[in-house]
Amino acid sequence: MAAIVRLSSVCHRGLKPLFYRSTLLARPLVAPHKDQERPYLLTARIHASQALHAGSGSKAASLHWTGERVLSILLLAMGPVAYFYPSPVMDYSLAAALTLHGHWGIGQVLTDYVHGDTKIKIANASLFVLSTVTFAGLCYFNYNDVGICKAIALLWSK
Incomplete structure (x- = not known):
């Protein structure tokens, strides 16, 4: 213990x-x-791996933590706003916010569970590719289809 x-x-x-x-x-x-x-x-x-982000105790790490919390609260507020006032601006804002929220969340999981320099580099590169493809896919969906806001409204209407 x-x-x-x-x-x-x-x-x-x-x-x-x-x-x-x-x-x-x-x-x-x-x-x-x-x-x-x-x-x-x-x-x-107990935990000897190096931090992937800024050093613990630095102002950058504190700002990152605050940014994660602010984004989470913004996502809670964006849901009802996107439902009642759908627009292209809200579609692209949701695409960026959801992608960033997922990127930071999966990044924390990788920080906790992936060890070894080579494995960390591969995992981070894969995460950046996944986040880029996710954002591009959501932007493609917003541009060529009904958009995120109207798609969620259509799901709720049935």
């Missing part, structure tokens, strides 16, 4: 961590040292 360990709090007790990590989440294990009878605290990082 993971415990929150502050490495500076164990160093003053005469214990040295075997691996110094900057994380606060650690799994404490006791490993005997060859020369001494006192055990050393072995800390293992």
